[in-house]
Amino acid sequence: MEHLINAKVKDIQISGIRKISNLVSTYKDALTLTIGQPDFPTPDHIMTAAKAAIDAHKTTYTPNPGMPELRQAASAFANGKYGLHYKPETEVIVTTGASQALDITLRTILEPGCEVILPGPIYPGYEPLVRLCGGEPVYVDTRSNGFKLTAELLEPHITEKTRCIILCYPSNPTGRVLNARELADMARLLEEKQIFVISDEIYSELIYDGPHTSLATIGNMRDKTIVINGLSKSHSMTGWRIGFTFAPEYLSQHMVKVHQYNVTCASSISQYAALEALTNGVDDALPMKQAYIERRDFVYDRLTELGFELDKPEGAFYMFPSIERFGLSSMEFTMKLLDEQRVAVVPGDAFSVYGEGYIRISYAYSMEVLEKAMERFGTFVRGLS
Numbered sequence: 269m270e271h272l273i274n275a276k277v278k279d280i281q282i283s284g285i286r287k288i289s290n291l292v293s294t295y296k297d298a299l300t301l302t303i304g305q306p307d308f309p310t311p312d313h314i315m316t317a318a319k320a321a322i323d324a325h326k327t328t329y330t331p332n333p334g335m336p337e338l339r340q341a342a343s344a345f346a347n348g349k350y351g352l353h354y355k356p357e358t359e360v361i362v363t364t365g366a367s368q369a370l371d372i373t374l375r376t377i378l379e380p381g382c383e384v385i386l387p388g389p390i391y392p393g394y395e396p397l398v399r400l401c402g403g404e405p406v407y408v409d410t411r412s413n414g415f416k417l418t419a420e421l422l423e424p425h426i427t428e429k430t431r432c433i434i435l436c437y438p439s440n441p442t443g444r445v446l447n448a449r450e451l452a453d454m455a456r457l458l459e460e461k462q463i464f465v466i467s468d469e470i471y472s473e474l475i476y477d478g479p480h481t482s483l484a485t486i487g488n489m490r491d492k493t494i495v496i497n498g499l500s501k502s503h504s505m506t507g508w509r510i511g512f513t514f515a516p517e518y519l520s521q522h523m524v525k526v527h528q529y530n531v532t533c534a535s536s537i538s539q540y541a542a543l544e545a546l547t548n549g550v551d552d553a554l555p556m557k558q559a560y561i562e563r564r565d566f567v568y569d570r571l572t573e574l575g576f577e578l579d580k581p582e583g584a585f586y587m588f589p590s591i592e593r594f595g596l597s598s599m600e601f602t603m604k605l606l607d608e609q610r611v612a613v614v615p616g617d618a619f620s621v622y623g624e625g626y627i628r629i630s631y632a633y634s635m636e637v638l639e640k641a642m643e644r645f646g647t648f649v650r651g652l653s
């Protein structure tokens with residue numbers, strides 16, 4: 269019967285990050301720097317609000333796009349922090365994490381044969397969703413510009429088949445950020461084109477050098493941009509599964525239909541937790557951000573001392589150093605490091621072909637773990653040269 273299974277689903281591969289995580293679990297003494305989730309607990313006041321929601325039996329379906337008061341709070345948060353203007357009633361949808369936000373967005377705008385531009389290296393969660401819609405990913409090599417997409421790099425890849433581009437800044441896996449001027453340069457090109465932009469801003473609260481600029485605040489980009497965000501990273505709430513889409517009404521009214529038939533609504537308990545996060549925890553990310561800055565500086569200094577080439581990340585909690593000078597592929601480097609020193613990282617090729625020659629290190633781990641890991645990195649590198 270296997271031949272009756274949808275071919276597009278059969279073609280999807282398990283992500284490179286998952287493969288490495290599965291492998292690492294077989295090495296009991298390994299230090300893992302592979303996971304993209306905060307190591308902080310969800311703030312207590314959010315947990316208390318969720319418990320209160322359970323005790324008050326707030327356990328029924330909510331309206332499909334989310335509780336009105338939560339959409340109001342999300343709209344106010346996006347406005348207060350980034351100057352975004354979205355009507356809570358018709359332009360905000362509460363989703364099951366940013367992951368589901370991406371899915372409903374792509375399913376709303378793609379048709380078979382559409383091309384989707386992805387600046388690589390990039391988060392591996394996008395390509396399978398594009399392919400399930402019958403779309404074709406078109407990768408743009410951003411290595412020549414320190415992983416920052418520019419209008420010049422982008423323009424040659426736009427064809428009459430291009431339906432959208434996905435931007436992810438601060439970036440997973442590189443930690444690079446596009447500042448307001450760099451986004452404005454890109455917006456000048458995008459404004460002329462009949463293509464949508466999905467702006468995945470899930471790391472917007474984790475920017476270390478300067479404010480976050482949302483692409484949707486530039487010129488008339490709001491009309492063609494779907495902003496994706498969520499609480500997984502900002503409030504250390506990965507397991508609560510709360511994300512958001514912010515999009516003009518002409519798009520949101522169709523996205524909400526896909527959402528409705530897909531999940532009905534996000535979990536009611538999690539929505540109460542999210543309401544607390546966005547009303548009384550607007551700045552909950554700040555202390556975590558302080559810790560990430562300290563860790564970033566530590567790991568960056570150690571890696572550069574060891575001779576790794578990398579640009580200092582400005583956001584998220586990843587580093588993407590080049591390993592080219594060691595003459596090993598990213599997978600060979602990763603396997604050797606794991607075998608010899610019991611340190612797990614993600615090979616760069618998990619983030620598209622343009623990630624080959626690099627490794628991704630997550631520094632969402634305690635200083636104690638990072639110190640040990642960097643010591644082992646030192647021993648490893650000395651053994652290689």
Ligand code: PMP
Nearest residue numbers: 304365366367391440470498500
């Ligand atoms: N986008 C990016 C760039 C991510 O790194 C992640 C999570 N690793 C997601 C989206 C998905 O986030 P969520 O947990 O909200 O589904």
